[in-house]
Amino acid sequence: MIEETARVIGIEDDQLLLEAQTKTACNACEVKQGCGTSVMSKVVGRKFTRFRAPNTVNARVGDEVVVGLAEEAMLKGSVLVYLLPLLAMIVFALLADMLLDAEAAARDLQVLGAGLFGFAAMLVISRRLLSSDDNRSKLNPVVLRKNIAAS
Secondary structure, eight states, X not given: OEEEEEEEEEEETTEEXXXXXXXXXXXXXXOGGGOHHHHHHHHHOOOEEEEEEEOOSXXXXXXXXXXXXXXXXXXXXXXIIIIHHHHHHHHHHHHHHHHSOTTOTTHHHHHHHHHHHHHHHHXXXXXHHHHSHHHHHHHSOEEEEEOGGGO
């Protein structure tokens, strides 16, 4: 289980509206001066991610809670959102490259269009798969406990 600390910023019905600070790997790296990601994080500033989770610990607005996400959910979500669209883009571009005549007008643009179509189509399919009721319950974070040290 991957754990992260989040702050309760609202409560609607039985759901907590949570806000967690987005972390980068820059704080743990020794190459801070030469790293482009470190420079960008300083320019952009702090980022926060907002999400909902069931209120299973009787938390109130302002409380800090520990939220967990199963490793399987993280892996499945990453594959659906990142890997499959990229693979679809490559496959569609290769298929278009093989099927189009070598002397076709604007052949490169057609291959590019096919690749972009494959990418967009797989993004839509991935979103639908992620938003299905069965997957939504498996992929959502859960509140594990209140963070007593922050109180």
